[in-house]
Amino acid sequence: MSEFVDNLTWKSRWVLRRNAILGSPAFQRWASRAPFIRLIARRRAATQFDMIAGFVYTQILTAFVEAELIPYLQSGLRTVDAIVQFAGLEEDATVRLLKAGQSLKICESPQPGMWTLGEAGAPLSANEGAMAMIRHHHLLYTDLARPLALLGQGRQTETALSAYWTYASKAESDAGAEGYSALMAATQPMVSEQILDAYDFAQHRRMLDIGGGSGAFSTAVAASACQLKIGIFDLPGVIAEAEKRLGRDSISADFTLHPGSFKETPIPQGYDLITLVRILHDHDDAVCSALLSKVYAALPDGGRLLVVEPMADTPTAQPMGEAYFGMYLWAMGSGRPRSSQETSAMLRNAGFTTIKPVKTALPIITRALVAIK
Numbered sequence: 001m002s003e004f005v006d007n008l009t010w011k012s013r014w015v016l017r018r019n020a021i022l023g024s025p026a027f028q029r030w031a032s033r034a035p036f037i038r039l040i041a042r043r044r045a046a047t048q049f050d051m052i053a054g055f056v057y058t059q060i061l062t063a064f065v066e067a068e069l070i071p072y073l074q075s076g077l078r079t080v081d082a083i084v085q086f087a088g089l090e091e092d093a094t095v096r097l098l099k100a101g102q103s104l105k106i107c108e109s110p111q112p113g114m115w116t117l118g119e120a121g122a123p124l125s126a127n128e129g130a131m132a133m134i135r136h137h138h139l140l141y142t143d144l145a146r147p148l149a150l151l152g153q154g155r156q157t158e159t160a161l162s163a164y165w166t167y168a169s170k171a172e173s174d175a176g177a178e179g180y181s182a183l184m185a186a187t188q189p190m191v192s193e194q195i196l197d198a199y200d201f202a203q204h205r206r207m208l209d210i211g212g213g214s215g216a217f218s219t220a221v222a223a224s225a226c227q228l229k230i231g232i233f234d235l236p237g238v239i240a241e242a243e244k245r246l247g248r249d250s251i252s253a254d255f256t257l258h259p260g261s262f263k264e265t266p267i268p269q270g271y272d273l274i275t276l277v278r279i280l281h282d283h284d285d286a287v288c289s290a291l292l293s294k295v296y297a298a299l300p301d302g303g304r305l306l307v308v309e310p311m312a313d314t315p316t317a318q319p320m321g322e323a324y325f326g327m328y329l330w331a332m333g334s335g336r337p338r339s340s341q342e343t344s345a346m347l348r349n350a351g352f353t354t355i356k357p358v359k360t361a362l363p364i365i366t367r368a369l370v371a372i373k
Contacts, residue, residue: 028041032045055141057104058134058137060097060100060101060104060106061101061104061106061134062134062135062137062138063097064097064101064106064107064121065124065131065134065135066135067086067087067088067089068086069083069086069087069107070117070121070124070125070131071125072086073107073115073116073117073121074116074117074121074122074125076116077110077111077114077115077116078114078115078116079113079114079115080094080095080098080113080115083098083115098115101118101121102118104118104120105118105119105120105121106118106120106121107121127190128186128189129186129187129188129189129190130187130190132183132186132187133183133187136183139160139161139164140160140161140327140328140331142160143159143160143161143331144327144331147327150330150331151330155330155333155334156333157333158333159331159332159333160331161328161331161332161333162331162332162333162334164179164180165180165282165332165334166180167180167235167238178241181213181214181238181241181242182214184213184214184216184278185213185214185215185216185245188213188216188217188220188277189216189220190365191217191277191278191308191365191366192216192217192220192221193220194360194361194362194365194366195277195306195308195358195360195366195368196220196221196224197360197361198358198359198360198361198368199306199358199368199370201221201224201225201228201273202224202225202227202228204225204228204272204273204304205227205228205229205272206228206229206230206231206270206271206272206273207221207228207229207230207231207271207272207273207274207275208230208231208232208233208258208267208268208271208273208274208275208298209221209230209231209232209233209274209275209277210233210234210262210267210274210275210276210279210291210295211233211234211262211276211277211278211279212232212233212234212242212275212277213232213234213238213241213242214238214241214242214244214245214246215232215242215245215246215255216245217275217277218230218232218255219245219246222254222255228254229254229256230254230255230256231255231256231257231258231268231271232255232256232257232258233258233260233262233267233268234258234259234260235259235260235261236259236260239257239258239259242255242257243257256268262291262294263287263290263291266294266298267294267295267297267298268298269298271298271299271303272299272300272302272303272304273303273304273305273306274295274298274299274303274304274305274306275305275306275308276291276295276305276306276307276308276309277308277309278308278309278310278366279291279309280307280309280335280338280343280346281309281310281325281329281335281336281337281338282329282332282334282335283334283335284334284335284336285336285346288346289346289349289350292305292346292347292349292350292352293350293351295350296350296351296352296373299373300373301373302372302373303372303373304370304371304372304373305347305352305370305371305373306358306368306369306370307343307347307368307369307370307371308366308367308368309366309367310325310337310364310365310366310367311337311338311339311340311343311363311367312325312326312337312338312339312342313339313340313341314363314364314367315363316364317363317364320364321337321339322337325337340357340367340369343369344369347369347371351373352371352372352373353372354371354372355369355370355371355372356369356370356371356372357369358370
């Protein structure tokens with residue numbers, strides 16, 4: 001039963017007994033036929049199959065995105081012939097893709113021979129950030145092609161993702177800043193929307209966005225809190241991308257750009273709010289602890305730190321934290337998903353004594369903590 005039989009808690013004994021029952025072929029046959037119980041058995045069988053076939057489902061979605069079928073089908077009903085011409089596929093392949101997408105509710109056929117988006121596809125048409133991540137995921141799938149090999153090699157071994165996210169490497173290079181800055185900018189609006197609805201930025205005078213990239217989050221904040229003076233602190237190559245972006249923006253005069261590395265460069269002072277948006281989970285504990293201590297030192301008394309990122313203990317979305325981000329960050333070679341309790345503990349260790357959650361409408365997209373000095 002277990003090599004530690006004498007030390008088992010009641011929960012461990014229950015879990016081992018449950019697993020023995022659920023793993024029994026005889027129980028499975030009985031459960032699939034018993035009234036009432038068979039409904040649960042069928043539901044669990046479907047869940048298990050979804051786990052087995054999940055990669056296939058994501059590749060079907062990827063095909064829709066790469067073929068630009070999401071915006072094409074959103075614009076109205078389309079015939080099969082029209083979709084064949086648009087996608088550049090043979091008719092048999094097009095119909096196979098459409099039927100596969102229909103089973104996943106990516107698309108649907110409300111009348112014979114006509115196709116449009118389905119319940120799962122329609123929301124994507126307004127979410128360029130999600131589609132950008134779907135396009136980006138080919139790098140993750142490359143690294144996960146042999147998961148045990150990925151887990152078995154050292155985290156210093158180069159992967160497709162570590163070569164892409166060069167800022168997270170030990171060398172902290174800003175090579176490739178244009179590419180990853182564009183992806184961050186594309187995915188930032190869905191995060192910004194959640195935080196702008198949940199936190200009052202107008203209560204502050206000056207905000208410093210550490211790791212602010214090309215300024216996507218900062219410009220969204222500036223549009224909602226016009227009096228706020230904003231600084232962006234990031235690697236020199238990334239700041240160059242911010243200069244390009246903000247140079248085309250009429251409010252760029254309200255921004256101060258600080259090139260530097262938060263690992264090596266002092267945190268700019270004079271800001272009563274500092275934000276870390278999707279920063280901590282990209283880095284290992286030692287780096288995060290050092291950064292939080294520097295942030296604490298840079299803030300004035302009463303100043304605030306706003307931490308914004310997905311967290312591992314998100315209710316109803318645990319796979320997002322430990323499964324998706326756990327493996328993504330492992331492949332990236334840096335960082336790990338943390339629960340809100342773990343992040344709060346790191347904030348306390350840095351000197352913050354008042355730490356409060358900021359409730360967002362969709363925690364699966366992002367959660368937030370505010371820490372007051």
